[in-house]
Amino acid sequence: MSLVAFLGAIEIGLVFGLVGLGVFLSFRVLNFPDLTVDGSFPLGAAVSGTIIVAGGNAYLATAIAILAGCLAGLVTAALNLRFRILHLLASILTMIALYSINLRIMGKPNLAILNEATVLTPFQGLGLSNLYLRPIYAGVVTLIVALLLVRFLASDMGLAMRATGANPRMARAQGIDTAAMTYLGMAISNGLVALAGALFAQMNGFADVALGTGTIVVGLAAVIVGEAIIGTRSVMLWVLGCVIGSVVYRIAVGLALNSSALGLNASDLNLVTAVLVAIALILPGARNPLRTLLAGRNATGKSPS
Amino acid sequence: MKRSRWGLMAGAAALAALVLGAYQVRASDPVLIAVTAIVDHPALNAVRDGVRDELEAEGYQGDGLNFVYESAQGNPSTAAQIARKFVGENPAVIVPISTPSAQAVVAATQDIPVVFTAVTDPLDAKLVSNMQKPGGNVTGMSDLAPVGKQLALIREILPNAKTIGMPYNPGEANGVALMNLAKKEGAALGFTVIEAPAVKSSDVMTAAQSLIGKVDAIYVSTDNQIVSAFASVVKVGVDNQIPVFAGDTDSVSRGAIAAIGFDYYDVGRQTGKIVVRVLKGEKPGDIAVQGVDTVQLFVNPGAAKAMGVTIPDAVMQRAKQVVQ
Numbered sequence: 001m002s003l004v005a006f007l008g009a010i011e012i013g014l015v016f017g018l019v020g021l022g023v024f025l026s027f028r029v030l031n032f033p034d035l036t037v038d039g040s041f042p043l044g045a046a047v048s049g050t051i052i053v054a055g056g057n058a059y060l061a062t063a064i065a066i067l068a069g070c071l072a073g074l075v076t077a078a079l080n081l082r083f084r085i086l087h088l089l090a091s092i093l094t095m096i097a098l099y100s101i102n103l104r105i106m107g108k109p110n111l112a113i114l115n116e117a118t119v120l121t122p123f124q125g126l127g128l129s130n131l132y133l134r135p136i137y138a139g140v141v142t143l144i145v146a147l148l149l150v151r152f153l154a155s156d157m158g159l160a161m162r163a164t165g166a167n168p169r170m171a172r173a174q175g176i177d178t179a180a181m182t183y184l185g186m187a188i189s190n191g192l193v194a195l196a197g198a199l200f201a202q203m204n205g206f207a208d209v210a211l212g213t214g215t216i217v218v219g220l221a222a223v224i225v226g227e228a229i230i231g232t233r234s235v236m237l238w239v240l241g242c243v244i245g246s247v248v249y250r251i252a253v254g255l256a257l258n259s260s261a262l263g264l265n266a267s268d269l270n271l272v273t274a275v276l277v278a279i280a281l282i283l284p285g286a287r288n289p290l291r292t293l294l295a296g297r298n299a300t301g302k303s304p305s
Numbered sequence: 306m307k308r309s310r311w312g313l314m315a316g317a318a319a320l321a322a323l324v325l326g327a328y329q330v331r332a333s334d335p336v337l338i339a340v341t342a343i344v345d346h347p348a349l350n351a352v353r354d355g356v357r358d359e360l361e362a363e364g365y366q367g368d369g370l371n372f373v374y375e376s377a378q379g380n381p382s383t384a385a386q387i388a389r390k391f392v393g394e395n396p397a398v399i400v401p402i403s404t405p406s407a408q409a410v411v412a413a414t415q416d417i418p419v420v421f422t423a424v425t426d427p428l429d430a431k432l433v434s435n436m437q438k439p440g441g442n443v444t445g446m447s448d449l450a451p452v453g454k455q456l457a458l459i460r461e462i463l464p465n466a467k468t469i470g471m472p473y474n475p476g477e478a479n480g481v482a483l484m485n486l487a488k489k490e491g492a493a494l495g496f497t498v499i500e501a502p503a504v505k506s507s508d509v510m511t512a513a514q515s516l517i518g519k520v521d522a523i524y525v526s527t528d529n530q531i532v533s534a535f536a537s538v539v540k541v542g543v544d545n546q547i548p549v550f551a552g553d554t555d556s557v558s559r560g561a562i563a564a565i566g567f568d569y570y571d572v573g574r575q576t577g578k579i580v581v582r583v584l585k586g587e588k589p590g591d592i593a594v595q596g597v598d599t600v601q602l603f604v605n606p607g608a609a610k611a612m613g614v615t616i617p618d619a620v621m622q623r624a625k626q627v628v629q
Binding site for chain 1: 374394432
């Protein structure tokens with residue numbers, strides 16, 4: 001993998017780290033499997049892209065994109081809480097509705113954001129090439145968001161949210177408004193995903209209605225790979241693990257793109273990515289037969305793989 | 306705990322070895338041409354093969370050519386990552402096939418020559434700001450279908466037709482662009498174009514049925530979604546005696562009455578010619594963005610009969626191919 005490809009993987013991984021944080025909040029904290037993200041990611045791209053192309057300020061556009069994402073999360077939460085639709089189905093409904101809404105917002109399926117002033121523009125005069133600027137920017141934003149999330153989860157309200165996901169009946173008995181916590185958590189979660197969509201679109205020059213394809217898979221992979229590598233010993237590690245998991249996932253995609261050296265074809269990309277992520281999941285597992293085998297070989301000085 | 310850490314480190318070492326291994330495998334001498342498409346699809350693959358065959362025909366072959374291809378497998382974020390990978394390998398030319406792949410590549414490099422292809426509207430996609438003199442490191446070709454010629458063909462075969470139904474996918478840039486163009490070009494020929502949107506392949510039948518009784522003909526442009534479910538449109542046409550016309554010649558053997566169109570392999574060959582010009586030293590920014598040169602007329606008299614239409618002799622005589 002070349003330096004450009006490696007930095008590209010880091011950058012895209014950090015942007016998708018925000019998706020990982022959003023999915024962590026819904027899936028792990030609230031225990032709410034949320035497929036809305038497949039719609040709220042392109043929603044963030046569509047909203048920010050449309051405002052930017054119309055001449056709006058990129059930061060304002062990104063803020064509005066986050067609000068749009070929050071709204072999408074609230075819709076899913078309302079379908080689930082108020083109308084008693086199963087959470088998985090409620091989120092699928094919002095997701096497919098967002099497909100049409102995203103087409104409406106952009107007015108067409110693909111919106112070019114090439115050569116427009118983006119969130120990166122104010123930093124482009126600092127003498128740092130885009131090659132380094134983009135991953136650094138993505139890293140700073142994602143790190144700030146991750147630390148704010150850690151801070152939030154340690155607050156009274158954050159603890160109430162965690163209690164809501166862990167044991168809703170007990171939480172209600174303690175006087176926690178679990179419905180309000182679910183609304184809030186789903187809004188924050190999808191707001192983060194929309195932020196990721198907005199940043200991705202601005203850094204890569206386009207918003208596309210197909211941009212959401214597989215977002216939930218990438219988000220879940222980030223959360224689970226992070227848990228496997230970093231662990232869940234503290235909320236801080238758990239949250240940072242989501243970001244690291246996302247970067248690891250992107251490096252896996254990057255490696256899969258280089259798999260022609262192993263005699264594989266371009267059409268094998270998804271398979272190779274899945275295998276690499278599976279390896280990342282399997283390796284740290286303590287009582288796993290493959291890992292035991294590898295550890296045994298290690299003891300005799302032979303290299304694994 | 307300790308054992309799991311060892312496993313992790315061993316895994317990391319294996320990954321690192323793979324990274325370095327892939328890095329060192331790269332050869333230095335042959336001309337590196339990097340091609341990428343958003344998805345594996347017969348037409349897009351034909352473009353890729355056309356590009357390679359044209360390069361080989363021009364003498365870039367064997368050890369002299371390192372032709373690499375990556376598919377994003379339908380995922381735009383993978384397309385962005387492929388763009389970074391290619392830029393890092395510093396190829397002689399990058400050839401992105403389709404709009405999102407082209408945008409990702411153009412966003413990733415200002416230096417490496419880019420020759421995009423199979424992009425319907427390069428201006429709207431902001432790949433270039435001027436079709437005649439693109440400037441910078443980017444040129445390429447549009448696969449915009451000859452919609453005007455196709456509608457004129459319908460006019461020639463059906464002199465009295467007033468309304469044309471057009472199934473299309475509102476989620477595909479290509480489909481929407483062709484829809485808008487058909488409305489504009491159709492008006493000039495005295496046609497009213499009626500939309501029949503279909504978001505999924507399974508919606509195409511319903512979309513076609515919605516046109517029954519409202520239209521004198523059905524016209525299917527080169528919209529991937531509709532073309533993939535073309536059989537259901539033909540069925541509606543035969544059952545209700547509505548003539549069905551296509552925008553691509555492949556669909557004629559699948560039951561369309563006639564089509565004026567191009568072969569995506571030829572689009573690839575023409576793209577390859579632009580790549581060769583860049584390899585020979587021309588600046589991409591000085592090469593005008595091209596449309597497809599070669600269009601051909603295919604007719605299917607059997608399908609015409611099944612839909613209650615006779616193809617005029619003048620059209621039959623011009624046909625490049627008569628499908629039985």
